[in-house]
Every structure is written in structure tokens, then in C-alpha cells.
Amino acid sequence: MTMSNIFLISSTSLIFIGLFGVLTRKNIVKILLSLNIIETGINLLLVAFGYKEGGKVPILTSSDSINHLGNMVDPVPQALVLTSIVIGLGTTAFALGLTIRYYKTHGTLNIEANDEEEVTAHE
Amino acid sequence: MMLLLATFLSFVMIATAIWVILTPSLLKAIIIFAIVSLVASVSFIFMQAPDVAITEASIGAGITTAIFILSYKRVSEKN
Amino acid sequence: MKNDKSLLLNILAIAFLAVLAYFIYSVATSNDIGIKVTDNNVVENRVAYRYLNKNVLDENSKYEWGGKAEDSAANVVTSIVADYRLFDTSLEVIVLFITVMGFGLVIPKENIKIKESTELLYHWTPLLMTYMLLVGGYMFINGHISPGGGFPAGAIMSTAILVGVLAGKQTVSHTTLKKIEAIAGTLIFSIATLGFFLKGSFFINFLEGGNVGDLFSAGLIPILYTLVAFKVAAELSGIYFEFYEGGEEHDNV
Amino acid sequence: MNSVLFLIVIPLLGAFLALFGKKANRIVAILITAFTEIFSIMIYLSDKLPVSVAIGGWQAPYGINFVLTPLSVGFIVLINLAAIISLFIIRGEKEYQFYSTYLVLLAAANGIVLTGDIFNFYIFSELTTFAITALIAYPRNRRSTGAAIKYLILASTASSFLLIGIGVVYKTLGTLNIADIASKIDLLNPLTLELIIVLILTGIFVELELFPFNMWVPKAYFAGTASVNVMLHGMLGTAGAYIIARILLTMFAVNGSGMLVNANIANAIIVIAMLTIFVSEIAAFNEKKLKKVLAFSSMGQMGLIIFGFMIGNEQALTGAFYMVVANFLAKIILFVLTGEFIAMTGSDNWEDMKGIGRKHPVAGVSFVIGSLSLMGVPFFAGFWGKLAVIQGAMSGNSFMITGIVIILITAVVEGVYFLKISHTFFLKKEDEKEFNAKARIHSIVIAAALAVIVLAIGVHPGLIENNVNRATNEILNSTSNYVDVVFPGRY
Numbered sequence: 043m044t045m046s047n048i049f050l051i052s053s054t055s056l057i058f059i060g061l062f063g064v065l066t067r068k069n070i071v072k073i074l075l076s077l078n079i080i081e082t083g084i085n086l087l088l089v090a091f092g093y094k095e096g097g098k099v100p101i102l103t104s105s106d107s108i109n110h111l112g113n114m115v116d117p118v119p120q121a122l123v124l125t126s127i128v129i130g131l132g133t134t135a136f137a138l139g140l141t142i143r144y145y146k147t148h149g150t151l152n153i154e155a156n157d158e159e160e161v162t163a164h165e
Numbered sequence: 166m167m168l169l170l171a172t173f174l175s176f177v178m179i180a181t182a183i184w185v186i187l188t189p190s191l192l193k194a195i196i197i198f199a200i201v202s203l204v205a206s207v208s209f210i211f212m213q214a215p216d217v218a219i220t221e222a223s224i225g226a227g228i229t230t231a232i233f234i235l236s237y238k239r240v241s242e243k244n
Numbered sequence: 245m246k247n248d249k250s251l252l253l254n255i256l257a258i259a260f261l262a263v264l265a266y267f268i269y270s271v272a273t274s275n276d277i278g279i280k281v282t283d284n285n286v287v288e289n290r291v292a293y294r295y296l297n298k299n300v301l302d303e304n305s306k307y308e309w310g311g312k313a314e315d316s317a318a319n320v321v322t323s324i325v326a327d328y329r330l331f332d333t334s335l336e337v338i339v340l341f342i343t344v345m346g347f348g349l350v351i352p353k354e355n356i357k358i359k360e361s362t363e364l365l366y367h368w369t370p371l372l373m374t375y376m377l378l379v380g381g382y383m384f385i386n387g388h389i390s391p392g393g394g395f396p397a398g399a400i401m402s403t404a405i406l407v408g409v410l411a412g413k414q415t416v417s418h419t420t421l422k423k424i425e426a427i428a429g430t431l432i433f434s435i436a437t438l439g440f441f442l443k444g445s446f447f448i449n450f451l452e453g454g455n456v457g458d459l460f461s462a463g464l465i466p467i468l469y470t471l472v473a474f475k476v477a478a479e480l481s482g483i484y485f486e487f488y489e490g491g492e493e494h495d496n497v
Numbered sequence: 498m499n500s501v502l503f504l505i506v507i508p509l510l511g512a513f514l515a516l517f518g519k520k521a522n523r524i525v526a527i528l529i530t531a532f533t534e535i536f537s538i539m540i541y542l543s544d545k546l547p548v549s550v551a552i553g554g555w556q557a558p559y560g561i562n563f564v565l566t567p568l569s570v571g572f573i574v575l576i577n578l579a580a581i582i583s584l585f586i587i588r589g590e591k592e593y594q595f596y597s598t599y600l601v602l603l604a605a606a607n608g609i610v611l612t613g614d615i616f617n618f619y620i621f622s623e624l625t626t627f628a629i630t631a632l633i634a635y636p637r638n639r640r641s642t643g644a645a646i647k648y649l650i651l652a653s654t655a656s657s658f659l660l661i662g663i664g665v666v667y668k669t670l671g672t673l674n675i676a677d678i679a680s681k682i683d684l685l686n687p688l689t690l691e692l693i694i695v696l697i698l699t700g701i702f703v704e705l706e707l708f709p710f711n712m713w714v715p716k717a718y719f720a721g722t723a724s725v726n727v728m729l730h731g732m733l734g735t736a737g738a739y740i741i742a743r744i745l746l747t748m749f750a751v752n753g754s755g756m757l758v759n760a761n762i763a764n765a766i767i768v769i770a771m772l773t774i775f776v777s778e779i780a781a782f783n784e785k786k787l788k789k790v791l792a793f794s795s796m797g798q799m800g801l802i803i804f805g806f807m808i809g810n811e812q813a814l815t816g817a818f819y820m821v822v823a824n825f826l827a828k829i830i831l832f833v834l835t836g837e838f839i840a841m842t843g844s845d846n847w848e849d850m851k852g853i854g855r856k857h858p859v860a861g862v863s864f865v866i867g868s869l870s871l872m873g874v875p876f877f878a879g880f881w882g883k884l885a886v887i888q889g890a891m892s893g894n895s896f897m898i899t900g901i902v903i904i905l906i907t908a909v910v911e912g913v914y915f916l917k918i919s920h921t922f923f924l925k926k927e928d929e930k931e932f933n934a935k936a937r938i939h940s941i942v943i944a945a946a947l948a949v950i951v952l953a954i955g956v957h958p959g960l961i962e963n964n965v966n967r968a969t970n971e972i973l974n975s976t977s978n979y980v981d982v983v984f985p986g987r988y
Contacts, residue, residue: 047173049212052175056182057199057661058261062656063186065257066250071191071237073650075198079182082205085221087661091668092189093212094287100296100320101391101677102456105309111296113244113452114320115213118292119667122616123217123325124338127947128395129222129623132343133653135483136627138236139347140634140646145240146352147639153650157643157716180476216321219383223399228480231406234489271692278686279669291559291670300559331552331561335608338509339627342601349594350642385768422516429513433506434583446502447553452526 049090056083070141070151074134081130085123092116178204191241193209195233202226295324312456317388317462326465327395330447333468336395337475341429344479348486359436369411376404384473388462394469398476405481409488418485421478428475432468498548500980501540501563501611504533504573508604515597517854522596527584530603534577537607540971549613549676555615556755557983558674564613564982567967572610573738575825577603579731583724586833586940588840590722599728602628602870606732610739613983615663615748616673619656620702626652629733632725633717641720648713651859652703655710659700665693676983679976680750694749694762701744704737706799707766708773718792719845721838722898728790730795730828737799741806742968747975754973756809764896767807771903773800778907782914787835788849791828792915794871797907798824804900807885813889814972818965819882819958823870826951828881830867832942832943834860837940841932852926853976860941861922863948868915870951873908877955883908 056079078093097115119151141151146156181201185194202225207217272282287293292328298313299305307313325333338434380401383392408415439448509530515522540546547566551557580603605624612618626649634645667673670691670832672683682690702710718726749758757763774797781793799818805817837860838850854861866877873883887904890897954960971978977988 043168043172044475045168045211048168048171049208050173052208053177055179057657058265059179059182059186059221061654062257062261062263064650065260066253067186069191069652070646071233071240072186072194074193075185077650077653077657078198078225079174079185079201080654082202082221082225084657084660084664085217085225086205086208088664088667089212089214089217090210091664094284097213099215101215101389102309102318102320108307108309111293112287114287115323116287116290116292117295117320118290118673119664120214120321121329122663122667123214123373124220124325124393124395125616125620127217127220127224128336129339129620130411131229132339132627133623133649134229135232136343136346136630137646137649137653138232138349139349139351139486140630140642140649142236142239143350143352143634143637143642144646145643151240153647155643157640158719161262214321216319216393219391220393220396220399223396223403227403228399231403232483235484239487268693271688274686274688276686276688279684279689280686281665281669281689281692283669286671290667291673292671294559300555328553328555328560329616332617332620333935335617335624338512338604339602339620339624341512342624342627342631345594346596346627346634349592349631350634350637350645426513426516430510431508431976433513437506437510440499440502443554445499445552445554446506449553 044095046090046093046095049086049093053083053086053090056086058082059083068152070144070152070153072091073153074137074141077137078130078134081126083124088123088126092119167211174204174208178208192234192237195230195237198233198244199226199230218237225227295328296320297325298445300328305367307456310457311372312371313456315449315452315462316454316458317455317465318391318457319388322388322393322465326388326468327449327462329466330449331437333472334447337429337432337472338445339466340476341425344482347483351486354487365411366413369407369413371414372407373404376400376407380473380477385466386459387469388465389457389459392473395467395476397473399480401473401477402484403482406484409484417479418482421482421485424478426476428471428478432471432475435464435468498540498545498550498565501550501565502552504536504607504611507532508600508607512597512600512604514591515600518593522593523584523587526596526599527581528582528955529600530577530581533603533607534574534581537570537577540565540566541567541574545742546570547978547982552731558672558677560612561609561617562674562983564979565611566979566982568742568973569610569739569963571964571968572735573607574874574943575735575822576606576610576732579727579735579825579829580606580864580868582829582833582943583727583731585943586727586836587724588722588836590635590724594631597629597848598628598635602632602728602732606736611734613675614673615666615675618675618744619659619663620699622659623656624654625704625733625736629717629729633721633730635725636720636722637976644713644720648717649711651713655700655703657682658696662693662696662700662964665696669693674981674983675743680980680984680987682749687759690749690838691759691762693730694757697744698762698766699739701737704733705742706734706737706773706796706801707803708769708776708800711773711777711796714796715789715792718795719786719788723832723839726791726832726836730832731825732797734795735821735825738802741803742975744811746806746972747979748953750976752976754809755780757807761810763807767900770804770807771900772802773797774907775903778910785848786845787839787850787918788845790918790933791831791835792849794911795828797911798810798828798871801886801904803905805882805889806890807922808886808893808897810889810892811969811973812892815965815968816882816885816887816889820879821963822961822965823882823951823954826947826954827867827870830863830947830951831871833940833944834864834867837936840934841936843933847921849947851921851924854922855925856932857936857941858935859945861919863941863944864922865919866948866951868919872912872915872954874912876960878951880955881958932976
């Protein structure tokens with residue numbers, strides 16, 4: 043068992059757990075938490091894809107580090123993950139705003155609530 | 166030693182993630198999710214990605230949790 | 245919530261995930277020829293190798309610590325995020341912009357009283373905020389030589405505003421935040437367009453100069469990161485304000 | 498050709514400045530869209546195509562690049578045309594958020610078509626998702642909120658698969674450039690390739706409106722206003738058709754043919770497309786809400802286009818491109834008029850719209866022309882597309898014949914419900930009540946003008962034949978054509 047295998051397996055499990063949550067939960071906030079777990083899992087997975095046993099941080103700190111560029115971990119997945127974290131935040135924020143509105147219009151957080159207007163008229 | 170620690174972290178992460186999905190209390194789920202994010206950000210340091218670790222800690226664990234809790238207050242105030 | 249326990253749905257979901265897991269397992273253990281997911285990385289075959297060597301423009305060029313390079317950011321991740329793939333990063337700013345705007349659009353406007361903060365929080369808040377702002381400022385100024393960058397810096401700075409909101413201190417008004425956001429966004433894209441008029445290409449780092457490892461290096465990167473940090477901070481603080489802000493709702497349907 | 502970035506940068510600058518513009522937003526939005534439309538037509542007519550544009554001065558595959566081919570720029574022209582029409586039929590949206598979001602959507606739809614980098618594609622597709630969600634949620638009532646959050650959750654889950662797919666591509670091939678990936682795809686292990694295709698396909702499924710993931714479509718169309726419907730159909734739907742051509746038939750194609758590299762997955766997509774056609778036409782038949790009928794029909798047409806693309810021979814591809822254009826024009830007519838009719842009668846139900854065709858004969862006739870074209874009646878634009886797709890499927894195996902049978906059956910179903918609806922419009926109004934609102938002249942003029950184009954193409958398909966053939970030839974040899982633009986001399 044190497045370090046990268048551990049992280050590959052754990053991140054894949056996180057993605058599966060999140061998928062299970064998205065598929066089975068009914069509460070919108072729970073679904074959003076599951077989505078966030080998927081996103082965390084993907085971020086870990088991408089960084090693990092770029093990881094290399096005994097690799098170093100891809101930051102130049104001294105004149106010596108330039109001679110060992112081949113030892114550094116792959117910086118591109120890290121750059122992609124930086125972007126995807128921010129996109130995840132955007133999704134979460136927007137979805138939570140919609141959730142609050144949903145709670146006001148539907149009176150519940152259940153995703154299977156009826157969307158048609160007529161239902162509210164009787165309440 | 167590092168390997169052992171990494172394995173431990175992975176187990177913590179998976180266990181807490183399952184807890185998030187299964188717990189019936191929303192507030193509990195949100196707080197535990199913050200733990201998942203924090204452990205993930207430690208894992209990023211293990212994978213030599215300090216940039217990602219800082220971003221995940223401040224955005225993934227910090228701001229996301231804050232927004233979740235503020236929203237939770239809005240959707241639970243009536244019951 | 246009792247629907248959460250629907251057994252059939254859970255079994256179906258687990259079955260689906262099991263099929264998916266089996267597929268991934270068979271991919272990982274496949275013995276056919278060709279590049280596999282499980283193969284070890286060979287950095288030399290990847291685009292990352294040229295980023296690390298900073299020789300995208302000229303394949304044979306070499307650089308030294310304290311010397312010139314096509315991109316003089318010592319943090320290679322930053323050089324990718326803010327230079328080689330700057331276009332992605334500026335779109336990321338738009339992602340945050342549109343989601344926060346959508347958030348402000350859909351959230352119901354209600355006046356919510358903030359609880360009186362404790363004496364301790366009220367008096368120590370300025371110190372805490374100054375400290376957070378300093379950390380954030382350090383991060384975006386040093387983003388090209390050490391871990392950090394515009395996005396986490398903006399996030400930390402917005403936490404300072406959040407602390408202010410929770411302590412009941414009026415720090416900045418919502419309108420000011422909107423203005424900062426729009427001005428920073430416009431500046432980012434104006435700089436991108438300026439590159440077209442100066443060097444003939446959008447999103448080009450036309451200020452490139454300085455030496456690898458110096459604080460004053462990497463050309464436009466610190467400037468862009470400053471703008472990004474302010475924009476992100478303004479946007480995220482806007483979210484906190486939306487939660488507590490009353491006001492008229494414009495219903496036009 | 499670096500100036501092509503203005504297609505992205507100017508709408509985005511406009512999106513920021515919309516925060517300050519109070520009443521001028523609509524004019525500014527129209528001006529910006531007119532600029533992008535004219536600019537894209539100029540690029541299409543110039544002789545500089547095809548060309549690859551490196552952004553930021555870093556050449557591909559190290560930097561991000563835009564690839565301008567006759568196909569991509571042609572789609573840009575269509576998308577911007579839909580955008581400008583959607584602005585003209587706006588009814589009462591005044592807040593700056595609407596225009597800001599719209600301008601971001603415009604930039605994102607342009608970018609999704611032009612980009613030559615798979616991660617950049619992911620960001621653009623996320624941007625369209627958010628913009629569309631905000632536009633659907635804009636009315637902020639019960640219906641639109643429900644539709645928006647369901648779409649957002651579905652699309653984010655799907656796009657996370659796309660991100661995993663991109664990660665696997667980078668892990669195996671070490672590059673993110675679409676042309677670079679396309680030229681190296683043969684080096685991959687077959688099962689790994691299958692995994693990548695499945696992941697990326699799942700990611701774009703939601704935008705393609707394909708069967709298991711398309712329940713958001715009727716909800717979203719029903720919740721949106723008329724202009725949002727035109728945006729959904731004309732911008733997102735058209736971009737979806739382009740995505741199939743570019744991602745499936747270029748990145749994952751057998752070199753020298755328009756076929757997907759993995760025959761099993763191609764067959765699976767064909768089955769899903771057939772299911773989509775069948776399910777959506779049956780659902781449309783039973784639906785009483787006019788907007789939902791159109792949404793279901795939109796899904797059916799999308800399935801038909803994907804069916805044509807997946808057959809992969811020359812005739813089917815030509816047919817698919819004809820379908821894209823015909824469906825684009827005809828559906829815009831129907832959505833524009835539906836918006837007017839609903840505003841006039843105050844009801845979503847088509848059974849309540851009796852007498853509208855008598856009051857406004859031009860609008861009524863345009864609606865009939867649009868629906869006849871969708872059915873594929875001879876001498877209307879849609880006919881040539883359906884004919885060519887069926888001819889293309891004939892030369893395929895027995896499996897394709899099933900597809901032909903389904904297309905013919907659903908064409909009859911489609912014919913029945915569209916005729917029912919059109920007939921209702923020309924019935925005599927029972928009560929003497931006046932309509933709630935007046936029809937706006939410019940909407941009817943737009944619809945009538947598009948109807949004339951549909952008729953002209955139907956009678957004389959040579960009008961767009963050149964453009965369609967250009968696109969078909971590009972896709973038939975897509976990999977080598979595309980890679981040659983970005984990396985001259987690699988093939």
C-alpha cells in the first residue's frame with residue numbers, strides 16, 4: 043500500500059458515498075452536503091492523480107530546487123483543483139439561496155414536493 | 166509513519182462522510198461535514214499541495230460551513 | 245423525512261454503485277496494452293514538465309534561481325493558475341460573480357435581528373479583523389512565491405467582514421461592496437483587453453519582468469491577484485449581508 | 498484572429514457594467530449582442546478559417562486555445578441569432594440581474610463552442626449551468642424555484658463526472674487540449690478509454706437532454722418566460738448539438754470517419770436517443786400545457802439529431818445538420834408565438850387558445866408553418882433533415898431500421914398533436930371575451946420572417962446546402978481536420 047493508493051481509494055470512496063447521498067436523500071440540504079462530499083472527493087482524486095511517491099512541493103524555494111524539477115509532484119491537477127474548489131463554493135452558495143426560497147414557497151425541504159402553484163392555494 | 170497517519174486520516178474522512186449522510190440531524194451533518202473538509206485539507210498537505218490545502222481550509226471548510234449554518238438558521242427558524 | 249428510509253431506493257442506489265465500482269475495478273485491473281489509469285506518472289510526457297521548466301516558448305531555454313524566466317513566479321502552481329491558464333482563472337471569477345448574484349436574486353428578503361454580541365466580541369473584533377485582513381493581504385501579495393493566492397486571500401478577508409457582521413459593527417455598506425466587485429471585475433477584464441492592444445493577445449502577461457524568487461517579480465500576477473482578492477472578498481461578504489438584509493422585493497411577474 | 502476573444506470579453510464587461518446601468522440595460526444588451534452577431538458573421542465570411550487562436554501568448558497545448566472552424570463559427574452565428582431574438586421578445590424583465598446573467602450566458606455559450614481546451618470547456622459549461630439556473634429562477638415563484646434547484650442539482654452532479662473524466666484524461670495522456678487528446682486517443686488502453694468516454698458522456702448528458710436525465714427539461718421550459726425559453730432552446734440546445742459533434746465525434750472519433758471510437762457506446766447512445774424520441778413524443782401527445790408540449794418536442798428533436806450524428810455516414814450527418822438548422826428556426830417561431838399567446842389568453846393550456854389564429858392570421862399561419870416543419874412534411878425545412886437521416890440509417894444495419902420505424906411512428910404522433918393544436922387556434926372563439934393583452938407586432942414580425950426562411954429552405958434546400966456540406970465534410974474527417982488546425986503537420 044503506497045501513499046497515492048491510499049488517497050486514490052479514499053477519494054473514490056468519498057465520491058461513492060456522496061453519490062449514494064445524492065441518489066437517496068430527500069432533504070435538499072442533505073443533497074447539497076452530499077454534493078459537497080462528491081466535490082471534496084473529486085478534488086482529492088485529482089490531486090492524487092498528480093501525486094508521485096516521494097514528490098516535493100512544486101514551489102521553488104532555493105537555487106537547489108531547480109535541479110530537482112523532475113522530483114516535484116504534478117502542479118497542473120493542483121491548479122485545476124483550485125478552480126474546482128471555487129466552482130464548488132459557487133454551486134453551494136447559489137443552491138442554498140434557492141433552498142431558502144424553496145422553503146418559503148413550498149414550506150418544506152423535501153425535493154419531491156409538488157411544484158405546481160395550485161397546491162399552495164388551498165393552504 | 167507518514168503512511169500510517171495517511172491511512173488513519175483516510176479512515177476518519179470516510180467514517181465522517183458516512184456519518185454526514187446517515188445522521189438525521191441537519192445541524193450535526195453540517196458540522197461533521199466541516200470535519201470532512203478539514204481532514205481533506207490535511208490530506209492535501211500530505212500530497213504536497215499546500216496551495217490547495219490553504220484554499221480548501223479557507224473556502225471548503227470555512228466559508229462553505231458558514232454559509233450552510235447561516236442558511237440552516239433561515240430554514241429552521243419556523244419549526 | 246420518513247421517505248429517507250425508503251428501502252427500495254437504497255437498495256437500487258447500492259446496486260447501481262456496485263455496478264459502477266465493478267466497472268472501475270475491471271478498468272484498473274485490465275491487462276490490455278496501452279496507457280492505463282493505474283500506470284505511474286511520467287512527468288516528461290506531460291504539459292506540466294514544460295511549466296516546471298518554464299520553457300513553453302523556447303524549448304531549450306534554462307533558468308536559474310534569481311535569474312530571468314518567461315514566467316518568474318517561484319510558485320509553479322501560481323504560474324499555471326495566473327499566467328499559463330489565466331483565462332480559466334478569470335472565468336472562475338465570473339463563476340463566483342454570477343452565483344453570488346443569483347444568490348442575491350433568489351434569497352427572500354427578511355429583516356433578521358442580529359443577536360446582541362457579547363462585550364468581549366464587540367471590543368476585540370477590531371483587533372481580530374485587522375489581523376485577518378493582514379493575513380489576507382500577505383497572501384495575495386506573496387501568492388507568486390509562497391502558497392496562497394487571490395482566492396483564499398479573498399476568503400480570509402471576507403471572514404473578517406463576517407466577524408464584523410456578527411459583532412454588530414457597521415464596517416462597509418452593501419453598495420460599496422457591489423461597487424468594489426464591479427470595479428475589480430471590470431479592471432481584470434480591462435487588463436486582459438489591454439494585452440490585446442499592447443502585445444496582440446488577450447490575457448497576456450505584458451508586464452513580465454523581475455527575477456525568480458523576488459517579491460517584485462512575475463509581472464502582472466500580484467496585480468491580478470490583488471484584484472481577484474478584493475473581488476472575492478467583496479462577493480463573499482455580500483453573501484453574509486444578504487442573509488441579514490431586509491428591503492423591498494422586486495416582484496415583477 | 499486574436500480579436501475573436503471580443504466575443505467573450507465584451508459580454509462579460511457588459512455583465513459587470515449592468516450593475517450600474519439602470520434603465521439602459523436592455524439597450525446595452527441588444528447592442529452587445531448585435532455586435533457579437535455581426536462580428537461572428539464577419540468571421541464566418543472571412544477567408545481566414547480555419548484557425549487556432551492561442552490565448553495569453555502560450556501556444557497549444559500549453560496554453561488555452563480557441564479553434565475557429567466553419568463548423569464552430571457557424572454555430573456561433575446561430576447562437577447569437579437566438580440571443581438577439583430572445584432579447585426582442587422580453588416582456589417586463591427589468592432588474593439588472595437578468596441582463597447581467599444573460600450577458601454571462603451569451604459569453605459562456607460562445608465560449609463553449611469556440612474553446613479548444615477540455616478544462617476550459619468544463620468551466621464554460623458550469624457557467625451556462627449557473628446562468629440558466631438564475632434565468633429559470635428569475636420569476637421567483639414556486640414553480641420556477643422548484644425547477645431551478647432540480648436543474649442545478651442534476652447539472653452539478655453530472656458535471657462532477659465530467660471533471661473526473663478530465664482528471665483521468667490528464668492522468669493518462671498528460672494533456673488537456675482537445676486536439677492533443679484526439680491525436681493521442683489510440684495510445685489508450687481500451688477499457689480506460691471506455692471509462693473516459695462514459696464519464697465525459699455522463700457529464701454532457703444533461704445538456705443533451707437525453708432520456709434518463711431529461712426530466713428537468715419540461716419543468717425548466719414551463720417555469721421560464723418566453724425569452725428564457727428561446728435562450729434555453731436556441732443557445733443551450735444549439736450548443737448541445739455542437740458538443741456532440743465536437744466532443745464525441747472529434748475527440749473520441751476513429752480518424753477518417755465520423756464514427757465514435759467505441760462501437761458499443763455508440764450503439765448504447767443510439768438506443769438512448771431512440772428511447773428519448775419515443776418517450777418524449779408520447780409525453781407531448783398527452784400534455785395540455787403548450788410550453789410543455791414544445792419542451793417535449795424539443796427533447797424529441799434533440800434525440801433525432803443525436804441519432805443522426807451517431808449513425809456517422811455522410812448522409813446522416815448532412816441530415817443531422819439540416820435538422821439542427823430547421824429545428825432551431827422552427828422552434829424559435831413556436832416559442833416566440835407561444836409567449837405571445839400565453840400573454841394574450843392568460844392560460845398555459847392550448848385548449849383555451851381558440852380563435853387566436855382568426856384574430857392574428859399571420860401569427861397563426863407562422864405557427865402552422867413551424868409545426869409542419871417540425872413534423873417533417875415535404876417542402877418545409879425539417880423534411881430534408883429527416884429524409885437524409887432516414888436515408889443514412891437505411892445503409893446501416895438492422896438495428897438502425899428499428900430507429901427508422903420509431904422515427905416514422907413518432908412523426909405521425911407529432912403530426913397528430915401539432916395538427917390538433919393548430920386546428921384549435923383556428924376554431925371559433927366560444928365566448929365574446931376580449932383577449933387579456935394585445936399581441937406585440939415585433940414578435941409576430943420576427944416569427945413571420947423566420948417562417949418565410951423555413952419555407953424558403955423547404956422549397957429550395959440549396960440555400961444552406963453549401964454551409965451544411967462544409968460542416969459535414971469537417972466532421973467526416975474530423976480528427977485530422979481538427980488536429981491539423983491546432984498542430985499543423987501532426988497528421
